[in-house]
Amino acid sequence: MLSYCRNGAAKWTKSTQLLVLPFRRSKSSAPASKLTAAEEDSQNVVGSDVRSSATGGTPFDKLNLEFDSPEEAYKSKSFTEILRALAVFKLCQFDILVNKNKEILKLSRRLLGKRIFNNVMQATFYGHFVAGADQPSIQPMITKLESFGVGAILDYGVEEDIPHSEAVVAEMESCVSEADKKDPDIHNEKFKAYPQFADRRKDVSSARTYFYKDEHKCDQNLQTLLQCVDASGASSENGFAAVKLTALGRPQLLLNLSEVLTKTRNLFVQFAGTLGNLKDRKLTKEQFEAQLQAMGIITRDNSGDWFTWMDYDQDGKIDLLEWEALLQPNHRLHKIFKIPNFKTGKLEPLLISLPAEEETQMKSMLHRINKLAKRAEEKNVRLMIDAEQSYFQPAISRLTIEMMRKFNKKKPVIFNTYQCYLKEAFNNLTVDMTLAKREGFYFGAKLVRGAYMDQERKRASEIGYEDPINPNYDSTDAMYHQCLGYILKKIQSTGGINVMVASHNEDTVRRAVELMNELGIGPKENLVYFGQLLGMCDQVSFPLGQAGYSVYKYVPYGPVEEVLPYLSRRALENRGMLKGVEKERSMLWTEVKRRTAHRS
Numbered sequence: 001m002l003s004y005c006r007n008g009a010a011k012w013t014k015s016t017q018l019l020v021l022p023f024r025r026s027k028s029s030a031p032a033s034k035l036t037a038a039e040e041d042s043q044n045v046v047g048s049d050v051r052s053s054a055t056g057g058t059p060f061d062k063l064n065l066e067f068d069s070p071e072e073a074y075k076s077k078s079f080t081e082i083l084r085a086l087a088v089f090k091l092c093q094f095d096i097l098v099n100k101n102k103e104i105l106k107l108s109r110r111l112l113g114k115r116i117f118n119n120v121m122q123a124t125f126y127g128h129f130v131a132g133a134d135q136p137s138i139q140p141m142i143t144k145l146e147s148f149g150v151g152a153i154l155d156y157g158v159e160e161d162i163p164h165s166e167a168v169v170a171e172m173e174s175c176v177s178e179a180d181k182k183d184p185d186i187h188n189e190k191f192k193a194y195p196q197f198a199d200r201r202k203d204v205s206s207a208r209t210y211f212y213k214d215e216h217k218c219d220q221n222l223q224t225l226l227q228c229v230d231a232s233g234a235s236s237e238n239g240f241a242a243v244k245l246t247a248l249g250r251p252q253l254l255l256n257l258s259e260v261l262t263k264t265r266n267l268f269v270q271f272a273g274t275l276g277n278l279k280d281r282k283l284t285k286e287q288f289e290a291q292l293q294a295m296g297i298i299t300r301d302n303s304g305d306w307f308t309w310m311d312y313d314q315d316g317k318i319d320l321l322e323w324e325a326l327l328q329p330n331h332r333l334h335k336i337f338k339i340p341n342f343k344t345g346k347l348e349p350l351l352i353s354l355p356a357e358e359e360t361q362m363k364s365m366l367h368r369i370n371k372l373a374k375r376a377e378e379k380n381v382r383l384m385i386d387a388e389q390s391y392f393q394p395a396i397s398r399l400t401i402e403m404m405r406k407f408n409k410k411k412p413v414i415f416n417t418y419q420c421y422l423k424e425a426f427n428n429l430t431v432d433m434t435l436a437k438r439e440g441f442y443f444g445a446k447l448v449r450g451a452y453m454d455q456e457r458k459r460a461s462e463i464g465y466e467d468p469i470n471p472n473y474d475s476t477d478a479m480y481h482q483c484l485g486y487i488l489k490k491i492q493s494t495g496g497i498n499v500m501v502a503s504h505n506e507d508t509v510r511r512a513v514e515l516m517n518e519l520g521i522g523p524k525e526n527l528v529y530f531g532q533l534l535g536m537c538d539q540v541s542f543p544l545g546q547a548g549y550s551v552y553k554y555v556p557y558g559p560v561e562e563v564l565p566y567l568s569r570r571a572l573e574n575r576g577m578l579k580g581v582e583k584e585r586s587m588l589w590t591e592v593k594r595r596t597a598h599r600s
């Protein structure tokens with residue numbers, strides 16, 4: 001078992017220390033002949049900074065936590081890029097353009113023809129939100145970001161724009177098992193598919209959605225993700241690649257696994273009670289056997305030896321981690337363990353055996369996930385596993401933890417995502433951190449608030465199960481800061497942990513920076529990262545990067561026509577008079593005026 005200390009974690013970062021300096025070196029630089037005029041313009045801006053650093057200028061800027069300096073925010077941008085950003089944010093103000101953006105894009109493509117349409121997109125939305133079409137064309141953008149201390153989380157932005165009716169059919173077919181058809185009542189309401197919620201794109205603007213077609217399509221998605229890992233490895237020495245596990249397998253498998261995991265955990269809570277933090281709750285032999293007797297699973301004379309099997313550390317008590325270990329494939333116990341179905345009143349096996357074809361699909365999905373993680377390890381790229389809907393998330397999280405167990409032994413390669421809008425976020429995070437510590441693997445986490453709130457709420461209310469989301473914004477905010485505080489304190493006290501604060505909320509970023517300061521976690525220790533999307537929130541990302549913090553942009557790439565759904569979602573997210581967007585627009589104007597005055 002590995003033992004952790006902060007020095008241990010820092011030791012790993014030593015070899016990459018250079019990379020967190022504000023002016024990072026990338027593996028390959030862009031050939032000058034491939035740069036556009038705008039890129040050359042911006043390279044000049046980059047060049048002057050790199051030179052001042054190389055010749056002994058101040059290596060880090062002091063961080064202004066108000067994030068209100070246009071000069072700091074847009075240092076990396078050429079004048080043309082600032083005007084383009086302003087034009088894009090202005091266009092997002094027009095409701096008609098935002099609401100009807102898909103139709104307008106399609107019509108424009110038809111009227112203008114491919115070449116002119118692509119040029120117009122390059123001069124507006126595509127140029128602002130997307131890095132380029134492929135690895136060579138995104139290189140100048142990555143080099144430029146790195147020269148300002150900002151890393152990249154590559155995200156292949158291509159998504160299929162299938163019609164609503166097709167999405168519903170695809171989802172309904174891929175979320176039902178042959179086994180379910182015999183006994184449709186076997187599943188809990190939350191873990192079934194419903195036609196009215198089958199199009200998972202509805203009410204979600206900030207996340208991509210994959211629909212299952214067949215196993216071949218999952219293999220193709222794997223190839224795309226492998227290329228994304230390769231591109232990240234080739235573009236920088238310390239990159240990330242973003243992955244959604246719904247791209248790699250049949251969603252029904254994720255639904256089933258999520259259900260089993262949820263039932264297992266609920267049963268532990270039913271047995272062990274609700275007092276205290278979940279990670280600290282313990283179940284004694286007496287409690288355990290009394291519950292099993294009450295459920296009619298065992299009798300007084302025939303208690304079996306289950307408790308001893310499950311009590312891994314033989315301390316006379318079972319905690320949640322020991323309890324959940326019964327789901328390990330090598331643990332035969334899950335086959336005989338039955339739990340009550342409150343609807344039918346019958347005892348049912350915890351795991352439903354899958355028909356042969358679905359078992360093969362499950363194996364293929366695990367194989368794909370494994371292949372991706374292995375490639376990431378080989379290419380020195382970290383994998384950021386995105387969080388998705390709450391009825392898939394227990395399975396996504398569990399598979400991610402399994403990957404961490406295997407690939408995070410020497411350094412954090414795999415990062416899980418925790419959505420703080422979930423009521424269970426703190427429990428989920430702390431239980432996983434305890435497991436990582438106990439088993440001695442590095443723990444990597446990305447903290448977000450969560451992208452599926454409206455859809456989750458509607459589904460829970462219409463289908464009739466408990467809303468998984470915190471009751472209001474303030475409780476989500478409090479949950480985020482509770483998780484952040486806990487993880488930063490653990491970084492300081494035990495080490496072996498890396499976290500990404502993925503948020504556009506300035507207050508959250510400010511708190512993280514202040515807490516790092518209080519706890520003595522230096523920006524250059526490379527333990528705490530910040531994450532924002534390309535083309536948004538530059539007033540936070542660039543000052544952080546310039547001040548020596550590890551900050552990353554989610555960098556989507558892909559051919560113009562194939563990233564249109566992504567662009568349409570970005571337009572929706574930046575619409576109207578949102579506070580954050582208003583601030584960015586006003587800062588961009590101030591910078592235009594400042595540079596114009598400077599020139600004249």
Ligand SMILES: Cc1cc2nc3c(=O)[nH]c(=O)nc-3n(C[C@H](O)[C@H](O)[C@H](O)COP(=O)(O)OP(=O)(O)OC[C@H]3O[C@@H](n4cnc5c(N)ncnc54)[C@H](O)[C@@H]3O)c2cc1C
Nearest residue numbers: 386387421448449450451472473476502503504505531532
């Ligand atoms: C780099 C990066 C990676 C991301 N990865 C993921 C991911 O893997 N999975 C994912 O789900 N999302 C992801 N997101 C999106 C993220 O979850 C948020 O939707 C988005 O960032 C807005 O949250 P914020 O903290 O930036 O801003 P804020 O404006 O402070 O927060 C808005 C968020 O607060 C929550 N909220 C708003 N109103 C309420 C309410 N009434 N009750 C309860 N909660 C409320 C919602 O989650 C909403 O999205 C990512 C975002 C970034 C920047």
